[in-house]
Amino acid sequence: MPSPLPETAVLDLMRRVWETGSERRDRTGVGTRALFGATLRFDLSDGSVPLLTTKRVFWKSAVKELIWFLNGETSIRPLVAQGVHIWTDWPLEKYAKATGEQLSRDEFEARILADDTFAAKWGELGPVYGKQWRRWLGPDGREHDQIAELLKGLRENPASRRHIFTGWNVAELSGMALPPCHMTYQYFVEPRGNGPAKLSGILYQRSCDLGLGFPFNIFEAALLLRMLAQQTGMVPGEIIWMGADVHLYLNHAHLVETLLSREPRPFPKLDLAKAPDLFSYRLEDVTLTGYDPHPAIAAPVAV
Incomplete structure (x- = not known):
């Protein structure tokens, strides 16, 4: 029998979370079913990328978000300007609570784009991913570019066990619109006698919304690994995903049941x-072939 498609492991985990997970009230008030501790592995060496096919994933938005992270951005304005709305809900909720004014998402984003002062006050997310990746503030006031240091280490000391960057800056968590969910990345270089070294990576995710967040998280982690491999003259190996609190929201029943009823297809x-x-990639540099997903499934984001 042929080997199951890689996405089968994702669906198996989703079924396990939905059917056996512990039901809990959570920070958002929506409620989840959750399991603690899960691992998935995806082989990137054949050029494939883990992009779910049981629903259409808007992968171009994911590419734009990753580039936004790598640029060290913390304002939603550059994303909104590109038609990416995935970070708007948090500052919009903050604005509504602070002012009592109920704006639609489109109205809020229009003001973000049109008004520099409004964008500076209400479009900022605090010291989220991009700030920590590129401008981690040390106790001496000096900023540390974790991504530049990672590249330097991969090139100059590939056997190191310190190829790590993280977004979990304890001193700045309270100022973030959302503490990092995909929080720590580590890389491993495997020397090969007959060609370029092979680069593999692990993403440790403290909190994973398996229905909405995971498809973006795993695709972006794989894309970042491909970028790092290209920039360091290596070839891609595996991307390994480790989830801690892995959950599905109770109001996503239609999403889960539809996904589990569909047959996965090969990854593109x-x-x-x-x-x-590494900091010059554009959306136009990323091309997918063979992406043939089932239709998209709408589901609300829990803020």
Whole structure:
């Protein structure tokens, strides 16, 4: 019998969470079913990328978000300008609570784009991912570029066990619109005698919304690994995902049941045009072939 498609493991985990997970009230008040501790592995060496096919994932938004992280951005304005809405709900809720004014998402985003002062006050998310990745503030006031240091380490000391970056800056958590969920990344270089070294990575995710967040998280982690491999002259190996609190929201029953009723299809192949450096990639550099997903499924985000 042929081997099951890689997405089968994701669906198996989803079924296990939905059928056996512990039901709990959570920070959002919506409620979840959750399991603690899960691992998934995806082989990237054949050029494939883990992009779910049992629903259409808007992967171009994920590419834009990853580039936004790598640019060290913390304002929603650059995302909104590109038609990406995935971070708008948090500052919009903060605005509504602070002012009592109920704006629609479109109205709020229009003001973010049109008014510099409004964007500076209400479009900022605090010291979220991009700030920690590129400008981690040390106790001496000096900023640390974790991504630049990671690249330097991969090139100069590939056997190191310290190829790590993280967003979990305890001193700044309270100022973040949302503490990092996909929080720690680590990389492993495997030397090969007959060609370039192989780069594999682990993403440790403290909190994972398996229905909405995971499809973006795993695709972006795989894309980042491909970028790092390209920039360091290596070839991609595996991306390994480790989830701690892995959950599904109780109001996502239609999402879960629809996904579990569908047959997964092969993952697409990813072609990545060479950028001058890690911080110069554009959406146009990313090409997918063979992505044939089932239709998208709408579901609310718990804020």
